[in-house]
Amino acid sequence: MLEYFDPNQVAPDQSFLKDRFSKDWFSKDYGTPASLSEKHIALEIDGVEIRVPEGTSVLRAAALADINIPKLCASDNLEAFGSCRLCAVQVEGKRGYPAACTTPVEDGMRVTTQNDRLARLRRNVMELYISDHPLDCLTCPANGDCELQDMAGAVGLREVRYGFEGDNHLDAEKDHSNPYFSFDPSKCIVCSRCVRACEEVQGTFALTIDGRGFESKVSAGQSEAFMDSECVSCGACVQACPTSTLMEKSVIEAGQPDHSVITTCAYCGVGCSFKAEMKGDQVVRMVPWKGGDANHGHSCVKGRFAFGYATHKDRLTTPMIRDSIDQPWREVGWEEAITFAAERLKAIQASYGRESIGGITSSRCTNEETYLVQKLVRAAFGNNNTDTCARVCHSPTGYGLKTTLGESAGTQTFDSVMKADAIIVIGANPTDAHPVFASLMRRRLRQGASLIVADPRHIDLLDTPHLADAQHLPLRPGTNVALVNALAHVVITEGLEDHDFIARRCDDQAYRDWREFIGEPRHSPEAVEATTGVPADAVRRAARTYANAPNGAIYYGLGVTEHSQGSTMVMGIANLAMATGNIGREGVGVNPLRGQNNVQGSCDMGSFPHELPGYQHVADDTVRQRFEQSWGVPIDNEPGLRIPNMFDAAIEGTFKALYVQGEDIAQSDPNTQHVEAALTSLECLIVQDIFLNETAKYAHVLLPGSSFLEKNGTFTNAERRINRVRKVMPPRAGKEDWEVTVDLANALGYPMHYRHPSEIMDEIAQLTPTFTGVSYARLDELGSLQWPCNAEHPDGTPTMHEIDFPIGRGHFAITEYVATEERTNRRFPLLLTTGRILSQYNVGAQTRRTHNQLWHDEDVLEIHPSDAELRGIKDGDWLGITSRSGHIVLRALVSERMQPGVVYTTFHHPSSGANVITTDSSDWATNCPEYKVTAVEVEMVSQPSAWQQRFDDFDRQQRQFLDAAREPVASDRAL
Amino acid sequence: MEHDQGAHLVRMVNQIATNLSHERDAATRVRVHLEKFWARSMKQRLIACLDDPGHKLTPLAHEAVKHLAGREAEKSHASSSAHQ
Structure with a gap:
């Protein structure tokens, strides 16, 4: 998820490459990130003249000229760190041996990367590393894929004069708690690549280097086991590790893969590219491919690790x-x-x-x-x-965006978020449902972009470490349209609209009708506060933040679409983006986060x-x-x-x-x-x-x-x-x-x-x-293509609506707020909203058949402490949840992520029957179900619901029917 | 069940009418929406509801469904005369 991996942005230092999208380009580690500078610098490395963008490191410049300076702590998806000292070089006219990774190129610089002194220095560094490292290379799982071993070979290490008797870390305790990877600190060289990957690539900050000097060690959380820490098991640390300290258990079991194929993940709508690393017809591991335009070498726990379902014994193999x-x-x-x-x-x-x-x-x-x-x-x-x-998920996106912008699709690339200055997230939970995109968004938020979250829940994105400005608009479920109208009302009445954009790009009559409608005082934040539950000043502040930002981008999910006014809300979002001119360039746009792959x-x-x-x-x-x-x-x-x-x-x-x-x-x-x-x-x-x-x-x-x-x-x-x-x-x-x-x-x-x-x-x-321009040959050539891809856009269209809309001019739609018919009353006093969790995917048919079960093996009902107290509910109690549609039983999780009056659950486990209680109320335009609003009552119970008992009986019978039909499974290739 | 299905469709069209009521030419918008997105069988069932004096169509929805009925009758007339 690193900007320099974008083929388009890599361009400045790709003059060496004949093939712009060469697979080889992405197979090599250039040591430090690419500089995006337009200005080029000329220097000489080992007598070879080279021109690179200003800001490039000497290490990367050399690597681009295929002069591969030994390195351990450097990786081109992480900022230079300069801790291993292996990439020491000499620069004419400068003293000492600077690290090539932290030394930027200068005009006329003359660099020497290899001579007797440098060779001795590197051997000495390696000798110290190896003096505290187990010499079990032949039986080590990283054998064949170990950078430490490669570097020992590269520097010509022949002896370790210090012996192996002194103080060392060889007995350090292993941590096997994570189901997918092991942590063996005896192999650790404290290069910090894992810690930096967790911070820079994933953005979770779960890892740290604990202690100082000889005591330094990698630690998950507060010296916790990986599974007990904040680690989200994305695997970025495993991928970053140059030794076998952090290693996939599948590689420990199977050995190194012998061939690989680049393909696309079948989990969420981010669509990460992966290298499926294989032995025969067995997948040994999935490694996110850095040439992937959607993920740039990053992944989440589902895509990287949860592929075992494909060979699970439950697979159907006969009609x-x-x-x-x-x-x-x-x-x-x-x-x-x-x-x-x-x-x-x-x-x-x-x-x-x-x-x-x-x-x-x-x-x-x-x-x-x-x-x-x-x-x-x-x-x-x-x-x-x-x-x-x-x-049942994004049909309102199709209707709403087609009506307003003329095309049923999001307007941007994922990378566009790196140019956004204010980011609104409505009814989406990217850290759980679109984790790799969430990592990119968090990177931008750490750089200082403002975040506005409109969601009934306090989502994890709001807890992003090093967040500059975060605003939460905790609205009541079902009041989206009232909120978006209030935001637009502020834009119009405070003169924050982009008159030039509206005049050039939008239909005048529709705009004037909409402007008159939205300017009515009944849409003011003060007027709708009682409806939405969001304080008026918070709405005003959010509207100003978005409208005044040079680039404002809106991201939304099923919390927008799965309502009785899902389509209206999508149009409300498009209205807001058009009114502020936030359409048609990088860093802005209307971005539906799609659920399934x-x-x-x-x-x-x-x-x-x-x-x-x-x-x-x-x-x-x-x-x-x-x-x-x-x-x-x-x-x-x-x-x-x-x-x-x-x-x-x-x-x-x-x-x-x-x-x-x-x-x-x-x-x-x-x-x-x-x-x-x-x-x-x-x-x-x-x-x-x-x-x-x-x-x-x-x-x-x-x-x-x-x-x-x-x-x-x-x-x-x-x-x-x-x-x-x-x-x-x-x-x-x-x-x-x-x-x-x-x-x-x-x-x-x-x-x-x-x-x-x-x-x-x-x-x-x-x-x-x-x-019309899409073919397998073109896809193989370019890696991927964004439609529209036709004669007008032969290489695809990263940003939509740059010049005009497919319908000519943008259409402002009237978005009258109509309260849902699904209302609370004395019998059903709480509002249930449903959603997803990181480790499970959709109905869970895939992820439930992997070790991801360890994170979430049952759906629970999240309930606010005040609602829980009122009903005498404690964590883990069995709760009966009753709606107008049905009755189910789930365990309680008392949580302050919910606002009082709102309860939440997921639908990953069939026997939970979350959808037994959701109703057939739906979006007026598309019949997309109103999953996000169901009036319920919650009470303590002692047994499963009647539906669940019937479900269990039916499930048991149907499994028996299947088992009776199937021949004995020849080979058990289950997990 | 028959009655339920009709009531369900009436509820759906009322919802559409409410959401489009503030647009210009609202009745036409509702009618066009039905034409564009509803299956033939649903439209026929909805039109049949006009014969039920107890139908619960809102005035705007009623107007739109009447337009729809007229257009459908024209269409079937045109196609039957084309066949003759």
Whole structure:
């Protein structure tokens, strides 16, 4: 996550490279970060003349000329530290032996990196290091990947004259508490790279060097075990360690990897690039790739460590079918399963009509797979009943941004945050849900940018170490629109708007209508204080901070979209950005933080029932004709059913079959009992997934899916960046997910003949105006591409709306605040809001099958001490939580992160049933569920809820059905 | 169940109408929203609610659904005459 790793920014000192995006460039460590200066300095190193940007270190300048000075404490993702003294050089006309890492280049400088004196000096330094280091290199896990060993070789160390008898650290106690890495301080050379990585790269500041001199040692927290400390297990320290002091347990067990493949993480919407380091078809470790444009070599605990689910024993490996859900499964071959599914679908359409079936595309599968599922629905099913999980997360982003800015996507790159001066975060929790981006944001906050958080909870971002200016607007759940209107009211009434931007870029009539609306006194911070619960002066201060900053950027998450006015709030945010001119350049913008890895992509690929790929409406005859010509079938010109509409239609009896690829609607969608009723009403449910998820328990056909490690394709992250997913191992069940959809289409009589996902992308490029320049060849060449990528933007579009909007002029939308119908009363006096936690991902199907369970093995209910006291609740008590939809039981966690009157839980564990109590109230424009506001009552109880008891029984029965069908697992490759 | 589904759709369209009520040409905006985002079966069911004297459509929603009904009738008339 370091600016100098951005290929565009690396440019000043890349004159040596023929290939701008060379893999080799990112494989080498240049010792210190790149300088971004435009001014170049000429110097001579060992007689070689070289020109580098001003501010470059001598160490880096030499490395750029392929003169590789020995080093230990330096790394090009960390600021120079100058502690190991191994990179000592001589500079003509200067005294002594300066460290090359801390010495900046000067014009005309003449540097000598190697002579007898320097060689002796380096050997002496190494000799001291090695005198207190175990000599067990042959059996050491770092053997083959140890910088200390490499440097001992490089400096020609041949003897250690001090002997090994003196005081040493060889008996230092190891710490194996973290499930993914070990800490062996006997191998530590106290270079501080781990400590600096924790501070500079991750921004957690969990590590320190404890003691002084000989007593110095790396310490997690206050000399705690890693697991007990503030460590978030991102692994930046492990990656930084030059020895085996901090070492992945997977490498300790398996040995060094022998080859690697660059691919894209399948967890959150950040879309980190990773080097999957392999032995045969086994992943030994995932190392974030510093050539990754989204993550620049950083990662979180999920992406780096939690990949064991891919080989977990629970993986489905054989297709299965059954006639009804109270029957055991029957294992069958692919052909039989596909034929069974196709015949059922055809029979259902024959009895109940063309519109009686539909499909749900996956936000976890690739663009190519998603594209094929919606194509299957539109072309082979002959209707538009396709939807995706974005329905329940970011559909309001699509609606809101398209209405105001003209395109359904965030406006910036992640790196843009490094130029922001004021950052507003609304309804998002980046340190948990988008951790790698949060690290970048924290870096900017440490540099002095102002932070404004609008959230009912005190999120961890507010506790960022070395934060300059943090403002928290702890609003009541459900009052977002009132708050954003108040912020805009301050901008307008205090004359803080950017008149020039508005005049040049925005629709005048819409602006004047909006200005009149927003200027009304009823929108003032004072007038809405009673509604939002946020003090008026805090709102005024926040509005001034944002509007007066040279660059103001807004980031938001599901706390914005998952409300009855989710779409209105997105438009309110866009209004605010346009009014202050914060659109169309780096450092500003409107940035939705997307939840799942490919939720942006699944929307782009035409998953929504009303839009063909590229957000092109099905009612547009010209658009539809292009698709009809390419696909060879007529396409319905009316929108199809959205997910909640499908559920309603199923219960009503008009919707009878559903094909679900890689989504778990039974766990993730609101009002679980309603969803269960809908799924039970179906005559044919086809589930394609890597595990028997909650939805699969209601299925008639179970098609085993492939993990991201088992297929080729692309994911599109929250910054519209298309990244390649590359196959590193064969699919466990023999087919990549796209191949299964192809088979199903063919069985239904609609021919599909793709040989490779690249051919699917070529078809997408041909039909989608914003993708015409995208191809696998271009992706391999450039590493990644941000759409729009077409003739106008051949290398993609990092920043949107620089000159104009796709709709011409920006449209200010009227954003009237309408209170949600979900209200507290005497029976339901508390507001429940739901969210996520760092170690678990979404429904948890993946992370629950890894050691990440150690951090969060059950969902709990966070409750404020005053609400807890009122009800006699203590930490760990069993609580019954009742809403208008249902009743569940969770354990209590008394926490001051909540405001009084608000309780919070996560939905990572199916048996918690968090969505049993969420309601089917939804966003007015998109039907995105109102997950973030549910009125509840909480009381102490002694047994699980009736739903949970039923869930346990049903779960047990369905697992038995699965176990009975499965042959004994040949090899146990579980964790 | 039939009645529930109708009531549910009425609640949804009322919500849309409330949120668009401050826009210019609000009834048209509501009607266009239904046309753009609602499935055929949902629109038909909603239009059928107009026949129920006890429907709970707000005045704005009612106006929009009436427009919608007119446009749908025109469309089906056009397509049936095209077939003749």
